Amino acid sequence: MIGSCNLDLVVGVEHVPLVGETVLGGDLHRITGGKGANQAVAAALLGRRVAMVGRVGDDESGALLREALEAAGVDISGLLATPGVPSGVALIAVQRDGDNAIVVSPGANGRLTPSDLQAQQIADAAVVLMQAEIPLEVVTEAARMARGLVVWNPAPAPEQVPLELLDLVDVLVPNQTELALLTGHRGPVDLPMAAELAMGLPCSSVVVTLGAAGALVVSGRDVVHVEAPVVQPVDTTAAGDAFCGALADCLVDDPDLVAATRWAVRVGAATTLRLGAQPSLPTPSQVELLLG
Numbered sequence: 001m002i003g004s005c006n007l008d009l010v011v012g013v014e015h016v017p018l019v020g021e022t023v024l025g026g027d028l029h030r031i032t033g034g035k036g037a038n039q040a041v042a043a044a045l046l047g048r049r050v051a052m053v054g055r056v057g058d059d060e061s062g063a064l065l066r067e068a069l070e071a072a073g074v075d076i077s078g079l080l081a082t083p084g085v086p087s088g089v090a091l092i093a094v095q096r097d098g099d100n101a102i103v104v105s106p107g108a109n110g111r112l113t114p115s116d117l118q119a120q121q122i123a124d125a126a127v128v129l130m131q132a133e134i135p136l137e138v139v140t141e142a143a144r145m146a147r148g149l150v151v152w153n154p155a156p157a158p159e160q161v162p163l164e165l166l167d168l169v170d171v172l173v174p175n176q177t178e179l180a181l182l183t184g185h186r187g188p189v190d191l192p193m194a195a196e197l198a199m200g201l202p203c204s205s206v207v208v209t210l211g212a213a214g215a216l217v218v219s220g221r222d223v224v225h226v227e228a229p230v231v232q233p234v235d236t237t238a239a240g241d242a243f244c245g246a247l248a249d250c251l252v253d254d255p256d257l258v259a260a261t262r263w264a265v266r267v268g269a270a271t272t273l274r275l276g277a278q279p280s281l282p283t284p285s286q287v288e289l290l291l292g
C-alpha cells in the first residue's frame with residue numbers, strides 16, 4: 001500500500017453546510033483515517049499481509065496514525081516521519097443520512113517523493129494498491145516499479161492524470177464522479193454511460209463503484225453489474241476504502257474480478273453501519289454479522 005494517513009476530525013450534522021452557511025453539529029470525534037491507511041487496515045483485517053508506505057508528521061497525530069496501523073497488523077517500516085510538517089488532517093461532516101462532505105489538508109502526505117519508494121519492496125508485492133491523496137508522480141513511479149497487479153483508486157479525482165499512469169494500471173477503481181472527471185465527461189453518469197466511459201480508458205479493467213447500487217465491472221467489452229446488499233447507513237466514510245482493500249485482498253489469490261467485486265461490495269456495505277473510518281472496517285466474521 002502506498003498512500004495517505006489522515007487524522008479525521010468528524011462532526012455529525014443535520015445537513016452539510018452550503019457556501020456561506022454555518023451549521024451546529026454534535027461532539028467532535030478524532031478518528032484515524034486517510035484513504036491509504038484505511039485501505040491498508042481494511043485488507044489487513046481481512047487477513048492479508050500488508051505493508052504501508054507513506055508519510056506522517058512528527059506529531060501526536062502521526063503517533064496515533066502509526067499506532068492504529070500497527071494495531072491492525074500493518075507493517076509500518078515504510079511509514080516515514082516528516083519533521084516540521086503536520087500529519088494529514090481531514091475535516092468531515094457526516095449527515096444524518098450517513099452521507100458526508102470532506103476537506104483534506106494533506107500535510108506530510110504531500111511530502112512523499114519517488115525517492116521514498118523502495119524498488120525491491122514494490123517489485124515483490126503481489127498487489128500494489130494506491131489512491132490520489134499523495135503526489136501523482138509517486139503513484140506513477142510506484143506503478144513503473146510494480147511487477148504484481150497495480151490497482152489504483154483515483155480518489156480524490158486529480159485534475160490531470162498522465163496517460164502513462166493509466167496505461168500502467170491493471171484495475172482502476174473510480175466512483176462515478178471520478179470516472180466523469182478522468183474522462184472529461186460532463187453530465188450524469190448512469191450505468192450505460194459508466195460502461196461506455198470505462199471502455200474508453202486504457203487500463204485493463206475498470207471497477208466503477210456505485211454506492212448503494214453496488215459496482216460495475218468492465219473488462220474489455222464485458223460488463224457485469226454487481227448489486228450491493230441493502231443497508232441503512234450510519235456513516236458512509238471509508239466504504240469505498242473498504243471496497244478497495246477487499247478487492248485487492250481477493251485479487252492476490254484469484255484474478256476473478258467479478259468474484260472479488262461481489263465480496264468487496266459486502267465489505268463496503270458493512271463499513272457503512274458504524275461511525276468513522278478505521279473503527280468501522282470489518283473482519284470477515286463482522287461482515288456476516290453486520291449484514292445478517
Ligand code: RIB
Nearest residue numbers: 006033034035090238277
Ligand atoms: O475515504 C475516507 C477518507 O477520506 C477519510 O478517512 C479521510 O481521511 C479522507 O482521506
